[in-house]
Amino acid sequence: MIASSIIEEEAVERTVEDVVCTFCGCCCDDLIVSVKGNRIVDVRNACALGLSKFLHMNENRLLKPKIGRSTSAKDVSLSEAVDVVVDLLKNSCYPLFYGWACTSCEAILLGLDLAEALGGAVDNTSIVCHGPTILAGQELGLITATLGQIKNRADLIIYWGCNPVEAHPRHMARYSVYARGRFIEGRRMRKVVVVDVRRTPTARVADLFIEIKPGYDYEVLSALKMLVRDLDLEVDEVGGVAVSKLEELADMMVEARFGVLFFGTGLTMSRGKDKNVEAAIELVRYLNFKTKFVLIPMRGHFNVTGANEVFTWRTGYPVSVDFSQGYPRYLPGETTAVDILRRGECDLFFVVASDPVSHLPRRAVEHLNNIPVVALDPKITPTVYISDVAIPVAYTGIEVEGSVYRMDTVPLRAKKIVDPPQGILSDVDVLKMILERVGGRM
Ligand code: SF4
Structure with a gap:
C-alpha cells in the first residue's frame, strides 16, 4: 500500500484532452482530464455532475463477482x-x-x-423517460436538428418540462442560451422561455416563464396550436395560464427566425404522455409554415x-x-x-x-x-x-472506450483514460x- 502510494507520488502527470463526459445526454466532448499514475486527479470543463463521476468513480465500487x-x-x-x-x-x-x-x-x-x-x-x-417521444415520433415524425445548429442559429430557446440548470448543467452554456454561435453571438441575441409546473432554477434565466397546472400540458399546447394559426380562443385561461400570456408566447414563436423546443420528462411522463409530445410536434409543424422551428428531447443518461x-x-x-x-x-x-x-x-x-x-x-x-x-x-x-x-x-468512457450517441443522435467516441482495477x-x-x-x- 505504502509502495503503491510512493509510485503514484512519483508518477508523471499526464493530460487527456477532448474527453467525452459519460454522465448525462449532453455528452460534452471537451473535458480535459489529468491523470497521475492510474488515478484521475483533476477534470477541467466538467460541471459538478460530471466532475463528481470522474473523481468519485471508485466510491461504492463493486470489485469482485x-x-x-x-x-x-x-x-x-x-x-x-x-x-x-x-x-x-x-x-x-x-x-x-x-x-x-x-x-x-x-x-x-x-x-x-x-x-x-x-x-x-x-x-x-x-x-x-422518453418512450412517449418515440411513440409520438413514430406517429408524426420529429422535426429536429443537431445541438450545433441550435448553437449557431437559434434565437428562441424554449425549455418545456425540463430543468437543465440541475439535470444538464452545461446544456445552456455549450449548446443554447449562452453559447456563442456562428450567427448568434450569445445570450443578448436570444430569447428564452421556460414552461413548467413550478419555478425551477432554469426559470430564473428566462425572459418569459409560464407556470402551468400539473397535467395540463396537452391543453396548453393545443391552445398554442390555435394561436399560431391566428385562431381565437374563447376562454380567458388554459391550464392555469392567462390567454394573454399564451398570446405573448405565440407571438415570440412566430417572430423567431429559428426556434427550438427542448422538452423533458415533465412533458413525456405527465398526464397525456405521447399525446403531449404529439401536440408539441404538431405545434412545431404549424410554426414551420411561418418560420423555422425544431424540437429536441432532453435525454437523461449519456x-x-x-x-x-x-x-x-x-x-x-x-x-x-x-x-x-x-x-x-x-x-x-x-x-x-x-x-x-x-x-x-x-x-x-x-x-x-x-x-x-x-x-x-x-x-x-x-x-x-x-x-x-x-x-x-x-x-x-x-x-x-x-x-x-x-x-x-x-x-465506459473512463476505463474502456466505446461509441455513444449524444441527445441529438450525434455519435461520439468515448475514450479510455485509466485502467480498470x-x-x-x-x-x-x-x-x-x-x-x-x-x-x-x-
Ligand atoms: S452537462 Fe452532462 S455531459 Fe456535460 S459535463 Fe455536465 S454531466 Fe457531463
Whole structure:
C-alpha cells in the first residue's frame, strides 16, 4: 500500500484532452482530464455532475463477482460467476434483458444478440423517460436538428418540462442560451422561455416563464396550436395560464427566425404522455409554415439515445423488443419490460448498466423476488444488492472506450483514460464470454 502510494507520488502527470463526459445526454466532448499514475486527479470543463463521476468513480465500487443476494452474498471468481450465469440462461424459457443507458453501443449490440439467441425480450430505460417521444415520433415524425445548429442559429430557446440548470448543467452554456454561435453571438441575441409546473432554477434565466397546472400540458399546447394559426380562443385561461400570456408566447414563436423546443420528462411522463409530445410536434409543424422551428428531447443518461439507435439498427424497433417467436416483435404496452415484469412472465432478469430497482414501478420490481436476477455494473447499486449474480465491469468512457450517441443522435467516441482495477473486464468482454457459451451470434 505504502509502495503503491510512493509510485503514484512519483508518477508523471499526464493530460487527456477532448474527453467525452459519460454522465448525462449532453455528452460534452471537451473535458480535459489529468491523470497521475492510474488515478484521475483533476477534470477541467466538467460541471459538478460530471466532475463528481470522474473523481468519485471508485466510491461504492463493486470489485469482485458475487453470488447470492444481499447479506448472504459471497465473492467468487469471474469464471465461476460466468458459469452460474450461463446455467441460469440455459435453463430460462423467457429471459428479460434490461438497461443499456450507461454503456457503449458495442455492449448494447451484444445484449440484443443474447436476447435473440435465447428467445427472450430486451428493453432499455427509455421506457421510463422518453418512450412517449418515440411513440409520438413514430406517429408524426420529429422535426429536429443537431445541438450545433441550435448553437449557431437559434434565437428562441424554449425549455418545456425540463430543468437543465440541475439535470444538464452545461446544456445552456455549450449548446443554447449562452453559447456563442456562428450567427448568434450569445445570450443578448436570444430569447428564452421556460414552461413548467413550478419555478425551477432554469426559470430564473428566462425572459418569459409560464407556470402551468400539473397535467395540463396537452391543453396548453393545443391552445398554442390555435394561436399560431391566428385562431381565437374563447376562454380567458388554459391550464392555469392567462390567454394573454399564451398570446405573448405565440407571438415570440412566430417572430423567431429559428426556434427550438427542448422538452423533458415533465412533458413525456405527465398526464397525456405521447399525446403531449404529439401536440408539441404538431405545434412545431404549424410554426414551420411561418418560420423555422425544431424540437429536441432532453435525454437523461449519456447513451440512452444510443440504446434506441442500436435497437433500431439491429431489430427495426427502438425499444421493447421480444424475440420469443424467433423474430423481433415490438408491442408497446405488452413487450415493455414493466409490463412483462408486472405480468410475471419472464423467468430471469438480466440487467446491464442500469438500476431498475431504483427507477421501475414497485409492482414490476416485486417480481424480482420470484426469479433469478443477474447484474453487470461497476458500482454497488440497489439492483446489484438484490441480484443473485453480480459481475463488476469497467466504466465506459473512463476505463474502456466505446461509441455513444449524444441527445441529438450525434455519435461520439468515448475514450479510455485509466485502467480498470485488476481483474475487471469491460461489459463487452463479459457479454462476449456469456454469448459464446450460450451459442449466440458473435
Ligand atoms: S452537462 Fe452532462 S455531459 Fe456535460 S459535463 Fe455536465 S454531466 Fe457531463
